Amino acid sequence: xxxxPYPLLFHTRFGIHTFGxxxxxxxIIFNDRNEIVSLRANLLPNRFFxxxxxxxxxxxxxxxxxxxxxxxxxxxxxxxxxxxxx
Numbered sequence: 001x002x003x004x005p006y007p008l009l010f011h012t013r014f015g016i017h018t019f020g021x022x023x024x025x026x027x028i029i030f031n032d033r034n035e036i037v038s039l040r041a042n043l044l045p046n047r048f049f050x051x052x053x054x055x056x057x058x059x060x061x062x063x064x065x066x067x068x069x070x071x072x073x074x075x076x077x078x079x080x081x082x083x084x085x086x
Contacts, residue, residue, distance in 0.1 A: 005062040009079065012058055015050035018043055026066040028077075030057040036075045041066040 005023060018025065022045060029038040029051045038051040042063050059079070071077075 005060075007062075008060040009081065010058055010060075011056045013053040013056045015048055016058065016060075017048050018045050021045040024063040026061040026063055028059045028061065028066070028071065029055050030059070030077070030079075031055055032057075034077050034079055036071060036073050036077065039066055039071060039073065 005025060016027065024042045024044050027040045027043050027049055028036055031037050031054075034057075037055050040049050043049055065071075
């Protein structure tokens with residue numbers, strides 16, 4: 001099996017894919033006020049996820065995080081970036 005999933009923040013427009021991944025992930029899309037505008041829980045491997053191209057901040061999380069944290073559209077989040085070695 002692959003490495004343990006970890007949160008990943010990046011910027012892109014339109015969509016992402018999970019081709020080549022070995023496990024599902026949760027995906028959150030934010031506007032410029034860090035408000036959730038779209039989300040997908042448990043996005044399976046070999047799938048696409050598209051959203052409104054106005055938004056470009058994407059966070060990929062381990063599957064189950066959206067439900068565990070009770071996140072939903074409209075939630076405003078504080079995004080902290082922590083440096084670590086891989």
